[in-house]
Amino acid sequence: MSTIKIKKKSQKIKKKSQLVKEVFDSVANRYDTMNDIMSLGMHRLWKDKMVNSVHFTKNSKVLDVAGGTGDIAIRIVRKEPSAKVTVCDINQNMLSRGRDKAINSNQINFDWVCASAESLPFEDSEFDYCTIAFGIRNVSDRKKALNEAHRVLKPHGKFICLEFAPMHYQNEIFTKLYDLYSFKVIPKIGSIVAKDRSSYEYLVKSIREFPTQADFKMEIEERDNFQVTKSLEAFKRGQLTGVGPGEGSVKASLPDCHTDFVFSVLAEEFGLITCLATLMLFGIISARLLYVAYRENELFNLLVILGISIQFITQFIINTGVTLSVFPTTGITLPLLSYGGSSLLSSSIALGIMLSFSRNQAIALKFRERVMLVD
Numbered sequence: 001m002s003t004i005k006i007k008k009k010s011q012k013i014k015k016k017s018q019l020v021k022e023v024f025d026s027v028a029n030r031y032d033t034m035n036d037i038m039s040l041g042m043h044r045l046w047k048d049k050m051v052n053s054v055h056f057t058k059n060s061k062v063l064d065v066a067g068g069t070g071d072i073a074i075r076i077v078r079k080e081p082s083a084k085v086t087v088c089d090i091n092q093n094m095l096s097r098g099r100d101k102a103i104n105s106n107q108i109n110f111d112w113v114c115a116s117a118e119s120l121p122f123e124d125s126e127f128d129y130c131t132i133a134f135g136i137r138n139v140s141d142r143k144k145a146l147n148e149a150h151r152v153l154k155p156h157g158k159f160i161c162l163e164f165a166p167m168h169y170q171n172e173i174f175t176k177l178y179d180l181y182s183f184k185v186i187p188k189i190g191s192i193v194a195k196d197r198s199s200y201e202y203l204v205k206s207i208r209e210f211p212t213q214a215d216f217k218m219e220i221e222e223r224d225n226f227q228v229t230k231s232l233e234a235f236k237r238g239q240l241t242g243v244g245p246g247e248g249s250v251k252a253s254l255p256d257c258h259t260d261f262v263f264s265v266l267a268e269e270f271g272l273i274t275c276l277a278t279l280m281l282f283g284i285i286s287a288r289l290l291y292v293a294y295r296e297n298e299l300f301n302l303l304v305i306l307g308i309s310i311q312f313i314t315q316f317i318i319n320t321g322v323t324l325s326v327f328p329t330t331g332i333t334l335p336l337l338s339y340g341g342s343s344l345l346s347s348s349i350a351l352g353i354m355l356s357f358s359r360n361q362a363i364a365l366k367f368r369e370r371v372m373l374v375d
Contacts, residue, residue, distance in 0.1 A: 030194040031069060031097065037193060038186055047071050047133060050162040056080035060128040063152060065117045065145075066135025068094025070102045073110055076131070086111040086127075088120065117145040122152045129153075133162040137210040146220060155233050156249050164207040165216065182207070231261050231323045234268035235275075242271030258339040260331055263323045278337075279320070285351075286313045292358045305357055308350045 035043045051072065056062065059082045064072045068089030076083055089095050092114050102110055115121050117132070117139050130149045139145045149159050182204045190200030211219065221227060234250040237243060248268040251257045257265050267275050289309035296302040312335055319334040321327040335347040 051075040062129045063127040065132040070098030231264040234264040238268040
């Protein structure tokens with residue numbers, strides 16, 4: 001059964017790849033004109049905002065995937081002239097149009113590469129930035145494309161994506177107007193201007209089938225153990241003594257770094273020595289919890305103590321194990337260190353209860369000793 005599913009998925013991917021190639025072969029000559037008409041020129045403002053939102057460092061290497069039109073590449077070098085931009089697109093016709101546009105804009109230093117986003121012909125960790133505008137929804141295998149983007153990016157590189165997506169809210173009137181424009185007006189414009197109705201029916205459909213922003217964000221974060229990869233990079237960068245408090249970069253790219261992956265932040269900013277000291281401290285606390293359980297005589301109290309001890313120790317082991325890629329990502333916080341009211345509060349209450357039990361045990365022990373002396 002699994003073999004059949006894999007074959008069907010492979011056939012579906014191949015079919016979409018061929019369809020996308022045919023669509024952009026057909027619309028290449030009128031692509032810019034159609035974009036202006038369909039978006040009323042708004043796509044130019046969206047692309048401007050995308051590029052202006054990024055601080056491109058001097059002499060940085062940028063890969064613009066699905067960038068055959070050259071729009072993003074031209075905007076990048078206008079903002080940062082020292083940037084070295086490589087434009088990659090699976091469609092040669094789109095690349096030819098983009099090259100002509102770049103020459104007309106007096107930009108002749110781009111590298112133009114005809115290749116798929118799912119199989120980029122570049123070395124690992126080659127680029128500082130990877131951009132893709134209105135292209136990821138046309139990729140047959142998004143997960144593979146995201147894996148490739150991560151592979152060619154340097155350890156602290158940035159992935160910047162601009163894309164249409166379905167509305168994540170519902171407004172009946174707006175939805176009806178949007179559907180009317182999307183499914184009736186745009187294909188009609190395509191048939192008149194580009195002499196191709198079916199290609200624009202596909203483009204509209206591809207927007208509707210694309211995940212919402214929140215879902216796509218999760219796809220990026222879950223890509224090929226993205227969180228664990230970033231976590232291990234933090235340990236590697238921190239080395240023995242760390243890069244210094246507040247100087248770590250993993251916080252900017254690692255989701256939930258203040259909760260699930262706070263140990264990674266500790267490793268990067270304070271180093272391996274501090275991590276080992278933290279592990280020793282947690283080990284001492286865990287040993288003390290088990291010692292309190294060992295001394296308890298009342299069954300109910302023993303069960304409470306064991307429950308708190310097991311929870312504390314299990315959270316500690318799983319959280320640190322996740323950051324070191326021993327366990328899969330679980331969403332379990334690190335007691336006492338993870339930022340967040342509920343996590344810190346529950347850990348503090350649990351340890352407070354344990355301290356109370358330990359104190360009562362000490363009082364009971366002294367009482368028994370006094371009784372024995374009297375006897």
